[in-house]
Amino acid sequence: MKIIAIGRNYVDHAKELNNAVPQKPVFFMKPETALLQKNRPFYYPEFSKEIHYEAEIVIKINKIGKYIEEQFANRYYDEIGIGIDFTARDLQQEQKEKGLPWEIAKAFDNSAPISPFVKLSNYKDIQDINFNLDINKQRVQTGNTKNMLFSVDKIIAYVSQFISLKIGDLIFTGTPAGVGKIKIGDKLEAAIEDQKLLSFEIK
Numbered sequence: 001m002k003i004i005a006i007g008r009n010y011v012d013h014a015k016e017l018n019n020a021v022p023q024k025p026v027f028f029m030k031p032e033t034a035l036l037q038k039n040r041p042f043y044y045p046e047f048s049k050e051i052h053y054e055a056e057i058v059i060k061i062n063k064i065g066k067y068i069e070e071q072f073a074n075r076y077y078d079e080i081g082i083g084i085d086f087t088a089r090d091l092q093q094e095q096k097e098k099g100l101p102w103e104i105a106k107a108f109d110n111s112a113p114i115s116p117f118v119k120l121s122n123y124k125d126i127q128d129i130n131f132n133l134d135i136n137k138q139r140v141q142t143g144n145t146k147n148m149l150f151s152v153d154k155i156i157a158y159v160s161q162f163i164s165l166k167i168g169d170l171i172f173t174g175t176p177a178g179v180g181k182i183k184i185g186d187k188l189e190a191a192i193e194d195q196k197l198l199s200f201e202i203k
Helices: 011-016 070-076 089-098 153-161
Strands: 003-007 028-029 051-052 055-061 077-082 130-135 136-143 169-172 187-192 193-199
Touching: 055 130, 055 136, 055 153, 070 153, 077 187, 077 193, 153 169
Parallel strands: 003 169
Antiparallel strands: 003 028, 055 077, 055 169, 130 136, 130 187, 187 193
């Protein structure tokens, strides 16, 4: 199992970080050790002073595929969840300034909290799904998948040119605007439509 995460897939988020809007999907990887499941708490790591939350719709791959055509990509998933892509923004900035890879800021242990998955058939259109993140009962992020720069099917078609997809692989599809810092004591709650699926604390 691997985690493939899409960066800068919502224009407003790219702009809030002063990043260029990409012409092709931008993706990076997280290892399986990044997963944080069953609403377990996230323990703030000692190596960063600026961890940011990024709420994202997550696709679970259900078939093996390579060089998948966009028109057939919908056959490769039937469940979605919501996750957080935690980013050590201070470490990421250091790496960017040096022109170095930034896995150190994205791929650390427990940096990918994930909800249980629900059937995609619960929703009319993968490209019209509302999702949100609350911290301490305050809404900090709202998004709709219709605002993605690159659709889920386009992402699958693009990524599968380079990397074979396997059953159980997860694709984090990008975050809308509103990212920010977490602190010890925060409680994060994430929902798809009106269904709260993820709830955990920062310790």
